[in-house]
Every structure is written in C-alpha cells, then in structure tokens.
Amino acid sequence: MRKAFPIALYLANLAAIIALWARHSGALLGAGGAAALLAGARLAGLLAGYTLLTQIILIGRVLWVERGFGLDRLSRVHHWNGFALLTLALVHPVLTNAAHAALNGLAIFDQVLFFFRTYPTVLLAEIGLILFILIILLSLGFLRRRLTYEQWYALHITAYAALALAFFHQILVGGDLIGQGAFRTYWLILWAFAVANVILFRFARPLYQYARFRTRVERIVPETLDVHSVYITGHRLERFPIEAGQFLIVRFLQRGFWCEAHPFSLSCAPNGQYLRLSIKAVGDFTRKVRSLQPGTPVIIDGPHGAMTPRLCRRDRVLLIAGGIGITPLRSLAEHFTRQGKRVTLLYGNRTLDAIAFYGELDALAREHGLIVHHVLSEEPHWAGEKGFIDRERIARLVPDVASCDVYLCGPPPMMALVRRALRELGVPRARVHWERFAL
Ligand SMILES: Cc1cc2nc3c(=O)[nH]c(=O)nc-3n(C[C@H](O)[C@H](O)[C@H](O)COP(=O)(O)OP(=O)(O)OC[C@H]3O[C@@H](n4cnc5c(N)ncnc54)[C@H](O)[C@@H]3O)c2cc1C
Structure with missing residues (x-):
C-alpha cells in the first residue's frame, strides 16, 4: 500500500495528461507532416512539465511517498528522472520550431528568432532549459566529484527558478492549455498539489516539529x-x-x-x-x-528512511554493518533483541580502535542474547574474525542465513559484495533491506 498509492497516483496522472492531450491535439497527429510534429511537440512539453513536478516530489522529502521507498532510492530515481526531463525539454523546442517553420515557410533560425521576438516567455523558458542542462551536466559523476556537496547543492537550488520559468511558459503559451478550461484547471491543480507538498514537507514540517518538540x-x-x-x-x-x-x-x-x-x-x-x-x-x-x-x-x-523493523517478517534477523554503517543497525539490534528475536550482527571494521559501541553491543549480547561477530581487516593480532565480510564468512557464521531477514548498511563496495553473496546463499531479494549513506 505504501508503494502502491504513489505509483498508482503517478500512473493515473500520466494517463490523464495523455488522454487530455489526445483529445485536444490528437487530430493534429492524424493530419501528419508539420501538424503531427506540433502534436508531438505539445506532448513532449506536457510530459516535460509532469516530469519536472515528479522531480520535485521525488526530492521534496514528501512523507507519504518516502515511506514506501526510502529517501536514498527516491534520490536515485530523481537522478535518472532528470535525464528523462532533459530529453523531453530538448525534444519540445526542437519539434515546436521544426513544425512552425514548416507551417510558416520559414527557415528554422528565422522561426526561432520570430518566437523570441513575439513570445517573451519562450526566451524565459530557454533560460530555464539552460539552467536544467547545467544542473544535469553537473550531476554527472565525473563533474559532480569536482564540486563540494555544498557547491553542488547551491547549484541545484537554482532549479526552483527554472521551475517557475517553465510554469509561466506553459501556462501562457502552452498549446493544449490555452482556451481549454478543464485541462488548464487540472494542470493548475497538479502544480499546486506538487508545490504545496514540497513546501509542507520540506520547509513547514521541520519548523512545526521544532516548535512542538523544542x-x-x-x-x-x-x-x-x-x-x-x-x-x-x-x-x-x-x-x-x-x-x-x-x-x-x-x-x-x-x-x-x-x-x-x-x-x-x-x-x-x-x-x-x-x-x-x-x-x-x-x-x-x-x-x-x-x-x-x-x-x-x-x-x-x-x-x-524505510529501513525499519516493519520490513521484518521473520524471527531470525541478520544485521551486517561496515564502519559507521553500524548506526542504524545498532538501533535495530536493540529493537529486535528486545522483541525477543534471534539476532546476529556481523560488524566489519579495519581496526579494534574503530569499533563504535563495543561496550553497548557487548551489553546487548549479555542481556538480550545478541550474537556479535567483529570482523577486522587490519588487525593482525586479533583473535577473532580477520578479513572482510564475504560469502564464505556469512555461510560459516550464519548457517541459517537463508531463513533470515537481513539488514545491511556500509560502504558501497562492501554492500555490493554482500548483496551478491546473500543472493548466492539463497536469501530472496525481498528479505534484504539496505540503505546507502548517500542522497
Ligand atoms: C541516510 C543517511 C544516513 C547517514 N547516517 C550517518 C550516521 O549515522 N553517521 C555518520 O557519521 N554519517 C552518516 N551519514 C553520512 C553523513 O551524512 C555524511 O558523512 C556527512 O553529511 C558528511 O558531511 P561533511 O561536510 O563532514 O563531509 P563532506 O566531505 O563535505 O561530504 C562527504 C560526503 O557526504 C555527503 N554529504 C555531505 N554533505 C551532505 C548533506 N548536507 N546531505 C547529504 N549528504 C551529504 C556527500 O556524499 C559527500 O560527498 C548518513 C548519510 C545518509 C545519506
């Protein structure tokens, strides 16, 4: 239900937009040639607008969406959705100019100039597009790594300006929205809904919570x-x-x-x-x-975060932590052992000094039966497990792993290795719950 509702709402709106577009611009498509290009341009523009709204919901920390998926997964979808947005936002002006140039008998360049001179919002929309292109380019791995998180974030914030420019462009010159009362009203409601959610969850809720809990x-x-x-x-x-x-x-x-x-x-x-x-x-x-x-x-x-006890269906739980990835698992260990579940923790670190909560984990072991295995990779005199948390070690230390609910958090390479090992050991994907320390 937590996942089904946001997905159903997304698909229902997508279907409604396509249906409304087909009602108004479908005939153009049938006419072929420049008219069909125009219909395609309009659809690309509408879908670009919808993808943009989806982008802000995905990253807006909207509680009812986040509960089903977790913020880290939503931020990955946001990343890929950004490329869909860029594609649609580029296709829209290309098709629009090609269609109008053919209909008016103008060269493409003259058509572009005509638009800029006649419709100021077209120029504004192009500025918005350039902002989006910049943001998306800077989100590509090799460029992103050259910026600090703060620099990258500040650039990302300019997306809100691009959002406003896109909105005014669509509402003032959008072919399917001008003079189409029902479609226009629906479009305004859609935008108001998305923006209200972001304002509520991203900005108002933290302030409300501060006022309430001080x-x-x-x-x-x-x-x-x-x-x-x-x-x-x-x-x-x-x-x-x-x-x-x-x-x-x-x-x-x-x-x-x-x-x-x-x-x-x-x-x-x-x-x-x-x-x-x-x-x-x-x-x-x-x-x-x-x-x-x-x-x-x-x-x-x-x-x-969606990596909560609610995901756990079994009485047998395996927690696998790497380094500071222990933090969410430390709270889950306490929760599950108090519930009376049989819990094993595999906790990987480089050295003995790097182990956080050593005493607390020991106390949970003595008082609540937590089974803890510290695995150290750079401690030659360590009498316990030496090396990394890999397939062989999981199979040996947790022979009943296939019947466990598994929670995992650690550095990305370790998580990739452990997830593969768990698959090979017969743990179904649905029973492996993990979170990355990256948004
Ligand atoms: C869901 C989640 C849970 C986390 N839990 C813990 C935890 O319990 N304990 C812990 O020590 N660390 C945790 N982290 C990691 C922690 O947020 C980063 O180490 C910290 O933000 C780094 O900030 P910095 O400026 O000191 O380091 P920097 O060197 O500036 O950043 C290191 C990396 O941290 C990430 N980061 C930096 N600033 C932010 C930000 N404002 N928002 C999101 N990511 C950022 C970026 O990926 C960056 O590349 C968690 C991260 C996430 C996403």
Missing part, C-alpha cells in the same frame, strides 16, 4: 577517536514519531553550523528521553561536531 543538543559523547554521539533532548520526545533504523536531517542552530543540514541515523532505539546520532568525522562539517555546545537548538527534518 529539540536541542544535550551532550556530546566520544565513541571512538573519530566518532562522536550527539544526544538530543526536547519536550515530550516520547511523541516524536521515529522508528529504529531511520535517520534525521539535522540543522544545528549554532554559529558555524546553521547554514548546513546533514543526514544522520538514529544510533539507539527510540526511548522517549533522547535521540542519539553518532557521527563520524569525514569532512568539514562532521569534523567540528565535537565542538557543538549543550543547549544548541536543533531543527529536525524527518524522520526519514
């Missing part, structure tokens, strides 16, 4: 040399609707921190007293987390 930093506790836990308290936190395995996008309102919001997973099961985030120092923001002051207000966007 969340603030309580204390900072070191876990390892480069991992620090931030304890967040607030008013009536027992009502904060979070589940083990989920993550929050937090903004600390302290000088030097407030202009960036970063995602971090809950590293202990919800307890009504505090929310704990355990943060590894990897870059400029995370390196200064240890200097957060108690009392600092925290704006929380979330909770997000």
Whole structure:
C-alpha cells in the first residue's frame, strides 16, 4: 500500500495528461507532416512539465511517498528522472520550431528568432532549459566529484527558478492549455498539489516539529577517536514519531553550523528521553561536531528512511554493518533483541580502535542474547574474525542465513559484495533491506 498509492497516483496522472492531450491535439497527429510534429511537440512539453513536478516530489522529502521507498532510492530515481526531463525539454523546442517553420515557410533560425521576438516567455523558458542542462551536466559523476556537496547543492537550488520559468511558459503559451478550461484547471491543480507538498514537507514540517518538540543538543559523547554521539533532548520526545533504523536531517542552530543540514541515523532505539546520532568525522562539517555546545537548538527534518523493523517478517534477523554503517543497525539490534528475536550482527571494521559501541553491543549480547561477530581487516593480532565480510564468512557464521531477514548498511563496495553473496546463499531479494549513506 505504501508503494502502491504513489505509483498508482503517478500512473493515473500520466494517463490523464495523455488522454487530455489526445483529445485536444490528437487530430493534429492524424493530419501528419508539420501538424503531427506540433502534436508531438505539445506532448513532449506536457510530459516535460509532469516530469519536472515528479522531480520535485521525488526530492521534496514528501512523507507519504518516502515511506514506501526510502529517501536514498527516491534520490536515485530523481537522478535518472532528470535525464528523462532533459530529453523531453530538448525534444519540445526542437519539434515546436521544426513544425512552425514548416507551417510558416520559414527557415528554422528565422522561426526561432520570430518566437523570441513575439513570445517573451519562450526566451524565459530557454533560460530555464539552460539552467536544467547545467544542473544535469553537473550531476554527472565525473563533474559532480569536482564540486563540494555544498557547491553542488547551491547549484541545484537554482532549479526552483527554472521551475517557475517553465510554469509561466506553459501556462501562457502552452498549446493544449490555452482556451481549454478543464485541462488548464487540472494542470493548475497538479502544480499546486506538487508545490504545496514540497513546501509542507520540506520547509513547514521541520519548523512545526521544532516548535512542538523544542529539540536541542544535550551532550556530546566520544565513541571512538573519530566518532562522536550527539544526544538530543526536547519536550515530550516520547511523541516524536521515529522508528529504529531511520535517520534525521539535522540543522544545528549554532554559529558555524546553521547554514548546513546533514543526514544522520538514529544510533539507539527510540526511548522517549533522547535521540542519539553518532557521527563520524569525514569532512568539514562532521569534523567540528565535537565542538557543538549543550543547549544548541536543533531543527529536525524527518524522520526519514524505510529501513525499519516493519520490513521484518521473520524471527531470525541478520544485521551486517561496515564502519559507521553500524548506526542504524545498532538501533535495530536493540529493537529486535528486545522483541525477543534471534539476532546476529556481523560488524566489519579495519581496526579494534574503530569499533563504535563495543561496550553497548557487548551489553546487548549479555542481556538480550545478541550474537556479535567483529570482523577486522587490519588487525593482525586479533583473535577473532580477520578479513572482510564475504560469502564464505556469512555461510560459516550464519548457517541459517537463508531463513533470515537481513539488514545491511556500509560502504558501497562492501554492500555490493554482500548483496551478491546473500543472493548466492539463497536469501530472496525481498528479505534484504539496505540503505546507502548517500542522497
Ligand atoms: C541516510 C543517511 C544516513 C547517514 N547516517 C550517518 C550516521 O549515522 N553517521 C555518520 O557519521 N554519517 C552518516 N551519514 C553520512 C553523513 O551524512 C555524511 O558523512 C556527512 O553529511 C558528511 O558531511 P561533511 O561536510 O563532514 O563531509 P563532506 O566531505 O563535505 O561530504 C562527504 C560526503 O557526504 C555527503 N554529504 C555531505 N554533505 C551532505 C548533506 N548536507 N546531505 C547529504 N549528504 C551529504 C556527500 O556524499 C559527500 O560527498 C548518513 C548519510 C545518509 C545519506
């Protein structure tokens, strides 16, 4: 149901747009030649508009969409949907100019100039298109890697300007929307719905939550040399609707921190007293987390994430963590062992010093029966498991793996290797639940 509703809504609107287009422009298609090109151009324009709305919903942290898929998967769909948008947004002006040039007996270049002179919104739409092309080009792996996350994000924000330009262009000169009362009203409702969802979930909800829970930093506790836990308290936190395995996008309102919001997973099961985030120092923001002051207000966007206990259908659970990927699994371990499930944790690190929550995991093992195997790759004198979490090790340490629900979080190469190993060991895809630390 959580997935079915957003998918059904998406398909129903797609079908409605095509049906309305066919009613108004279908005859042009039948006429062939330049008229058919014009019909194609209109469809490409409408679908570009719809793909654009889908883009903002996918990345708008819209709760009822995110619940079924998880934000990391939605952000990957957003990435690929961007290429569909670019294709449609390029096809639309090419076909429009070709069709009108043929109908008016003009050369293509003269037709383009004519449009620019006569319809200012065409020029605005072209500026929007150039912005989209820039954003999409900069999202390509090799260019993206040259920018910091903050630079890339700031460029992405310009997409909202492009969105406004596209809207005015469509509503003022869109062939199927001018003079077609029902289609125009439907189109306006569609846009209003998408924009309202983004405003509500992306901007209003975090502020509302802050007003309601008054969340603030309580204390900072070191876990390892480069991992620090931030304890967040607030008013009536027992009502904060979070589940083990989920993550929050937090903004600390302290000088030097407030202009960036970063995602971090809950590293202990919800307890009504505090929310704990355990943060590894990897870059400029995370390196200064240890200097957060108690009392600092925290704006929380979330909770997000679909890797929750709800996905678990079995009494036997296997958790596989790599490095700081332990955080969501640490909260799930606590949740599942308290539920009385039989839980095994395979936890990979380079060295003994890098293990976060060693004592807490030990306590969960003693008091709640958690079975923990630490796997260390760069600790020659370690008496336990040495090397990496691979197929042979999973089969040996968890012989009943095929009957487990598996939760996985760690560095991407490790996750790819483990997912392949699990497939080969007979664990159905639907029982492997994983999350990447990348949006
Ligand atoms: C769903 C999820 C859960 C996470 N949970 C944890 C956790 O529990 N503990 C933990 O230590 N880390 C977690 N991370 C990773 C953490 O968000 C990044 O390490 C952190 O944002 C890096 O910021 P930086 O400026 O210090 O490093 P940078 O060197 O600037 O960034 C390193 C990488 O982190 C990502 N990143 C940077 N800034 C952001 C941002 N504002 N939003 C999203 N991604 C960003 C980018 O991929 C970037 O390449 C999680 C990430 C995600 C997506």
